[in-house]
Amino acid sequence: MWAPISLLGLGLAACYAPKPLAGAPCTPPPTGEGACPSGQICSPDGVCLSPGDLDMPPDGGGGVEADAPSDDDDRDGVKNAADNCPKVGNPDQANDDGDAFGDSCDPCPPFPDGVVVDPDGDGVSGLCDPFPLTGGDHIALFESFRGPGLPAGWVALGTWSFLAGNAVVTSADGDQNFLTIPHPHLAKTSVLTQMTVDDLVGNGARGLGPVQLYQPSPSRGIVCELLRNGNGPKLTLFDTGDSGITIGDADAAFDIGTTVMLTNRRDGMAYECSNGTATVPGTTAYTTASPSLGLRAKSASGRFAWVLVVE
Numbered sequence: 288m289w290a291p292i293s294l295l296g297l298g299l300a301a302c303y304a305p306k307p308l309a310g311a312p313c314t315p316p317p318t319g320e321g322a323c324p325s326g327q328i329c330s331p332d333g334v335c336l337s338p339g340d341l342d343m344p345p346d347g348g349g350g351v352e353a354d355a356p357s358d359d360d361d362r363d364g365v366k367n368a369a370d371n372c373p374k375v376g377n378p379d380q381a382n383d384d385g386d387a388f389g390d391s392c393d394p395c396p397p398f399p400d401g402v403v404v405d406p407d408g409d410g411v412s413g414l415c416d417p418f419p420l421t422g423g424d425h426i427a428l429f430e431s432f433r434g435p436g437l438p439a440g441w442v443a444l445g446t447w448s449f450l451a452g453n454a455v456v457t458s459a460d461g462d463q464n465f466l467t468i469p470h471p472h473l474a475k476t477s478v479l480t481q482m483t484v485d486d487l488v489g490n491g492a493r494g495l496g497p498v499q500l501y502q503p504s505p506s507r508g509i510v511c512e513l514l515r516n517g518n519g520p521k522l523t524l525f526d527t528g529d530s531g532i533t534i535g536d537a538d539a540a541f542d543i544g545t546t547v548m549l550t551n552r553r554d555g556m557a558y559e560c561s562n563g564t565a566t567v568p569g570t571t572a573y574t575t576a577s578p579s580l581g582l583r584a585k586s587a588s589g590r591f592a593w594v595l596v597v598e
Contacts, residue, residue, distance in 0.1 A: 310335065310372050310375040311335040311374075311388055311393075312334065312371065312373065312388065313329035313333055313335050315329050315330065323403075324409070334360070334367075334374055361374055363376035363377055364378050365380060370389075371388060371389035371392075372389040372391045374392070375389075375391045375392045377389050377390070377392075381431070383396055383431040383452075383593065384400075386399035386401065387400070388400060390431070393429075394410055394413075395412045395416075396415070396429045396595070397415070397429070397593045397595060398414055398415070400412060405419075406420060407421055408422055409422040409424045409425065410424075411424045411425065411426055414548070415479065416597065417477035417479070417550055418475070424475070425598065426595065426596070428470070428594070428595070429595050430468075431452060431592070432449050432454045432591070432592070433452050434449065435449065437449065441468045442468070442469075442579070443465070443466050444463075444465040444506070445458065445462055445465065445584070446464065453591060454590070454591040454594075455590050456495075456589060456591075458486075458585065458586055458588050459488060460488045460491070462488075463506065463583070463584075464585070465500070465506050465581060465583050466582045467500055467581030467582070468580060469577070470578060470579055470596065472501065474554070474555060475554050476596065476597075476598045477551065477597045478498070478551045478580050478581070478595075479548065479549070479551075479594070479596075479597070480582060480591050480592075480594050481546070481547070481549075481591070481592045482495055482546070482547065482549065482589050482590065482592070483544070483545070483589055484542065484544060484545045484546075484588075485543065485588040485589045486543060486587065486589075487515060487542075487543060487586070487587050488586045488587060489586050490517075492514065492515070492516040492531075492585060493515045493516070494510070494515070494516075494523065494525070494583070494584070494585050494586075494587060495513055495583070495584045495589050496510050496511045496512030496549050496582070497510070497511055497550075497551040497580075497582055497583075498510040498527070498580070499553060499578070500578060500581070501574065501575045501576065502576045506527060507526075507527055508526075508583075509524065509527075509534070510523075510524075510525050511551035511560030511561070511567075512525060512549070512560075512583065513541035513547065513562075514536070514541070515541055520539055520541035520542070521536040521537065521539055521541070522537045522539035522561075522565050522567055523536040523560065524558055524559075524560040524569045527583070534558070534569030534570075535567040535569040547563070548563060549562055550562075556571060558570070558571065580594075580596055581594060
């Protein structure tokens with residue numbers, strides 16, 4: 288699930304602005320100081336808040352916003368005691384990883400946060416932070432494909448279905464398939480996904496991975512993918528424009544049954560493609576006629592468990 292906000296006129300998902308949103312559950316004092324993003328503290332009610340959001344009476348007691356209902360601070364119809372995001376409205380209580388944080392306030396929604404690891408204090412933690420030592424990132428979109436069909440706002444090119452919390456692509460030999468959502472290209476953008484390879488079709492170029500499209504028709508963009516193209520399996524940074532250009536590659540496992548998390552990371556015109564063990568850097572120039580972000584598959588079938596956009 289993802290919660291829409293207004294971002295340059297597009298209905299996109301967001302959990303954090305550049306300053307982390309308040310509302311995550313925490314362990315209140317005196318038992319512990321909780322695990323809140325930098326600049327927030329754990330209130331006596333067990334909610335991460337900015338100091339200015341705390342209504343502290345003269346006697347030192349604690350509370351939340353004075354005008355908020357005492358049992359439903361975010362007015363989403365779920366009482367605080369049962370709300371997995373008490374300060375962020377999320378009536379569906381979506382929680383893809385089953386941890387203490389709902390998707391709408393989770394610093395890393397696809398992976399359980401038993402302990403929040405956020406060294407740069409920007410509200411994006413653990414495996415979800417593409418720049419873990421550089422602050423300023425925020426989660427712009429998280430799609431877990433839990434709905435029964437194509438998620439709102441997404442565009443499918445090729446054969447896609449949505450089953451058991453996965454976006455499933457079924458490809459024939461030579462087919463190029465895209466599942467994307469319009470999204471502005473900001474100075475820094477990273478697209479992360481976890482995927483499982485189901486089939487490799489034919490003997491030509493076969494690949495799967497997250498893509499940052501800079502032109503929708505014909506589909507042109509930079510994809511971070513696992514690729515087989517006659518010279519062994521590779522982790523590849525690839526420009527799909529014109530006849531296609533390999534920007535860089537490295538050896539990587541890519542077989543039927545392979546499950547991997549890939550990160551397509553961009554900072555200006557510099558890209559990196561990572562599978563957690565290898566990183567392929569490269570630089571390329573492009574013109575963003577109508578940018579979008581998402582997934583690409585060519586002559587390969589597979590399942591994508593989620594897409595996360597951090598910027």
